[in-house]
Amino acid sequence: MTQIDEAASVLKLLADPTRLTILxxxxxxxxxxxxxxxxxxxxxxxxxxxxRKLKDIGIVTExxxxxxxxxxxxxxxxxxxxxxxxxxxLPDQSYKLDAIEEAGKRLSCE
Amino acid sequence: MTQIDEAASVLKLLADPTRLTILxxxxxxxxxxxxxxxxxxxxxxxxxxxxRKLKDIGIVTExxxxxxxxxxxxxxxxxxxxxxxxxxxLPDQSYKLDAIEEAGKRLSCE
DNA sequence: ATTATATATAAGCATATTATTATATACTTA
DNA sequence: TAAGTATATAATAATATGCTTATATATAAT
Numbered sequence: 064m065t066q067i068d069e070a071a072s073v074l075k076l077l078a079d080p081t082r083l084t085i086l087x088x089x090x091x092x093x094x095x096x097x098x099x100x101x102x103x104x105x106x107x108x109x110x111x112x113x114x115r116k117l118k119d120i121g122i123v124t125e126x127x128x129x130x131x132x133x134x135x136x137x138x139x140x141x142x143x144x145x146x147x148x149x150x151x152x153l154p155d156q157s158y159k160l161d162a163i164e165e166a167g168k169r170l171s172c173e
Numbered sequence: 174m175t176q177i178d179e180a181a182s183v184l185k186l187l188a189d190p191t192r193l194t195i196l197x198x199x200x201x202x203x204x205x206x207x208x209x210x211x212x213x214x215x216x217x218x219x220x221x222x223x224x225r226k227l228k229d230i231g232i233v234t235e236x237x238x239x240x241x242x243x244x245x246x247x248x249x250x251x252x253x254x255x256x257x258x259x260x261x262x263l264p265d266q267s268y269k270l271d272a273i274e275e276a277g278k279r280l281s282c283e
Numbered sequence: 284a285t286t287a288t289a290t291a292t293a294a295g296c297a298t299a300t301t302a303t304t305a306t307a308t309a310c311t312t313a
Numbered sequence: 314t315a316a317g318t319a320t321a322t323a324a325t326a327a328t329a330t331g332c333t334t335a336t337a338t339a340t341a342a343t
Contacts, residue, residue, distance in 0.1 A: 237310085
């Protein structure tokens with residue numbers, strides 16, 4: 064496994080609009096699945112599967128708070144500097160959280 | 174098409190070890206297909222197909238020199254700064270060209 | 284305990300990706 | 314012009330990806 068292979072693996076994880084948005088959101092603050100479910104127009108299992116891929120390499124960690132699970136960007140992960148350098152170039156996505164809040168759809172986890 | 178979608182598309186193109194190495198090589202100097210064929214252990218059509226994907230979005234341009242086609246990294250492309258910021262973090266791959274040269278396999282295009 | 288809510292996993296399916304082989308095209312040179 | 318070299322395209326096959334629905338698990342609340 065060369066550095067190129069490792070970089071390609073990380074890029075593959077980032078190369079999806081849903082996962083990229085998730086990462087960009089939790090870069091700012093931890094979020095829970097129920098928020099992602101409201102934001103994206105895909106099913107809850109689809110969200111879980113995207114998040115699992117991010118957890119599998121360790122760039123995302125989970126923290127359970129009661130029945131909710133919050134996801135954090137793992138700043139201690141070896142690939143974090145690389146990931147961060149990419150995220151940093153993308154526009155903030157928090158407006159998506161604001162939008163569901165205004166629509167009264169920000170669920171009880173908040 | 175949001176900025177996130179566009180970024181994801183570009184990342185998808187980079188998310189392959191062959192394409193990533195090609196980009197890293199031509200970042201330094203234009204290369205021709207015959208060199209890639211020696212470097213990678215995949216068929217010539219497979220190389221052509223990888224290169225075509227890069228040409229399709231325009232981040233790579235081609236220049237014919239006789240029977241050879243050389244590929245350049247297009248520094249004027251809108252996504253170049255983004256791509257460059259990623260490539261810049263990867264280790265130089267020129268040793269692969271050196272290796273085929275020493276092995277006497279650097280073909281006539283040189 | 285039972286029920287409700289939040290999340291994860293499993294199975295299945297459609298589509299995308301990446302390779303291969305066969306063949307076509309472009310250019311060079313004898 | 315015929316033959317050789319370099320590259321591109323087409324057809325096809327294997328595998329990967331990302332979604333869905335159904336179901337399981339974990340916690341909370343009645």
